[in-house]
Amino acid sequence: MTDPLLVDLSRLQFALTAMYHFLFVPLTLGLSILVAMMETVYVMTRRKVWRDMTKFWGLLFGINFALGVATGLTMEFQFGMNWAYYSHYVGDVFGAPLAIEGLMAFFLEATFVGLFFFGWDKLSALAHCVVTWLMALGTNFSALWILIANGWMQNPVGSAFNPDTMRMEVTDFAAVLLNPVAQAKFVHTVSAGYVCGAVFVLGVSALYILRGRHLELAKRSFAIAAAFGLASALSVVVLGDESGYAITDHQKMKLAAMEAMWHTEPAPAAFTAVGIPDLESRTTRYALHIPYAMGLIGTRSLTTEIPGITELVAHAKDRIRNGLVAYAALERIKADRNDAQARADFARTQADLGYAQLLKPLIGDPRTATDADIDRAAWSTVPHVPSIFFTFRAMVACGFLLIALFGAALWHTAREAEAPRWLFKAALLALPLPWIAIEFGWFVAEFGRQPWIIEGVLPTALATSELGIPSLLITIAGFTLVYGVLAVIEVRLMLRAIAKGPETLAEDPAALFPGQTVNGTGARLAAAE
Incomplete structure (x- = not known):
């Protein structure tokens, strides 16, 4: 049996590195599109x-x-180091989109990033603008493949367990690519990144306006960020609703935990x-309800029920018992x-094999499970409800709050009147909000599907490497440092770039890259402008 502390430390290490990494990703997504839009206006005007x-x-954008x-x-190295059994078990499926993402990021994306920074004096204005858009698209496509991989973990379609190899294998790669959960997560996550980029531009522009610096640049940046941010924030709401609709079919327990819906309610x-x-009484105290809202969001109907936690636990018990047949059949196939007959029994019940494996952290051999063990395993499918x-x-x-901010900013910029100072101060204070929302969103998505690392297929407790606890503590401390x-x-x-501002860039095209000379064509272009 795996040490629960080892599992928790492995999860903590991955959570720390993943959430730290995702401080940079959304800003990269948002700034790439905004920069491409700004250069398009430059080419046109x-x-x-x-x-x-x-x-x-x-x-x-480049620093970030x-x-x-x-x-x-x-993060990619951690799959082979901390999650070796996970990599072995699902590597044939999970590895494909991850490999494509690596190619996308390090060849396509990085190539165009380099051309963006070093091509100002080598390319025509139109060609450089095309490069900038390709850089932005490459950044977004890189995110697509990561989210296809993550979406498969949430909804493992297009694959099946092979009892001969003891691994998950791809059966329909198109289904993996077109996974509705992955597609919903992609558009929702990318839109959230656009909001993050817009808030960043809005906040820095507001700082310049409050200090009376770089006003021509700051006011234009403020206006474009307000319009782009409002459109993106509204799309996040719409696409978030679509994500909620997707998990109604594929992750019912996560939805029930998000709503603290302990029992099935009438539709x-x-x-x-x-x-x-309240975890002890399994009720939600002091609840304020909005009638019909969850039913419409989660099912798009007035008649379809959303199952509650208690009913889902009862269903999990049935799946555990059915999965025990698959587990026993698999052991017979090994022998x-x-x-x-064993293959026939396994084929009939293999969809519930993962539920039988929920017993392994509790008793080692699921075939010896009692009703009490099955009850404990079924309740382990409920994530920590208050946190979610x-x-x-x-x-x-x-x-x-961000929709309100963008709406106010767009209203004042559209009127071409001097915006009140409180609006610029609000834009500065709002800078942390998109990161808070995004990190919380990932927490709900990932912590909300526990105890599964692959929904319904592989429990998290079985996916770790056999590392020592001291090794994990040392690496967690090292990563933190x-x-x-x-x-x-x-x-x-x-802060240094923001404090310096764009003035030197306006005076000297080579200031973006200290130590690099500008060729004659670039110098003449700068003089002509």
């Missing part, structure tokens, strides 16, 4: 201020992109706006690969 905007925000790549590498179910989930419940609502609150240093470097570089 040939106004120098838009070129300066592209270079200034592009510099901040470098840290995102550096921290992302660590259409109400949405619990606020409340305090005799020509046992036709409150985190989800905090994420939603951040989202609606190294990432802490990188965080300081990132923030200082960002």
Whole structure:
């Protein structure tokens, strides 16, 4: 049996590195599109201020992109180091989109990033603009493949367990690519990244406006961020609703935990706006309900029920018992690969094999399970309800605050009137909100599917490597130290670039890359502008 502390430390290490990495990813996604939009306006108008905007925000994009790549590498190594059995069990499926993402990031994306920074004096304005858009698209496609891999973990379609190899194998790669959970997660995550980029541009622009610096650049940046941010924030709400609809079919327990819905309610179910989930009584105290809302969001109907936690646990017990038949049949196949009856029994019940494996952390051999063991295993399918419940609502609150901010910013910029100072101060104070919302969203998505590392297929407790606890503690401390240093470097570089501002960029095209000379064509272009 795996030591629970080893599992918890492995999860903690991956959570720390993943959530740290995702501090950089959403800003990269958002800034890449905004920079491409700004350069498009420059190519269309040939106004120098838009070129300066592209270079200034592009510099901040580049700093953030470098840290995102550096921290992302660590995560991929962890699959083979901390999660060796997971890699063995599902590597044939999970490895394909991960490999494609690596090619996308390190060849396509990195190539165009290099051309963006070093091609100003080598490419025509139109060609450089095309490069910038390809850089932005490469960044987004890189995210697509990661989310296809993650979406498969949430909804493992297009694959099947092979009792001869004892591994999951791809049966339909198109189904893996077109997985509805993966597609919903992609558009929702990318839109959240756009919001993050917009808030960053809005906040830095507001700082310049409050200090009376770089006003021409700051006001234009503020306006484009307000419009882009409002459209993105509204799309996050719509696409988040689509994600909720997707998990109704594929992750019912996660949805029930998000709503602290302990028992199935008559359709259409109400949405619990606020409340305090009580684990002991298995009720939600002081609940304030919005009638019909959850039923409409989760099922798109007025007649379809959303199952509650208690009913889902009862269903899990049935699946565990059915899975025990598959587990016993698999053991017989191991002993005799020509046992036709065992293969027939396994084929009939293999969909529930993962549920039988929930017993392994409890008793070792699932075939010896008692009713009490099955009951414990069934209740282990319930994630920590209060954590999911409150985190989800905090994420939603951040989202609606950002919609209000973008709406106010767009209203004042569209009127072409001087915006009040409180709006710019609000934009500065709102800078942390998209990161808070995004990290909370990932917490709900990943912690909410526990105890599964692959939904319904492989429990997290069985997926780890046989590492020693001291090794994990040392590496967690090491990652914390190294990432802490990188965080300081990132923030200082960002603050230094923001404090310096775009003035030197406007005066000298080579200022973006100190030490590099500008050829004659570039110098003449700068003089002409």
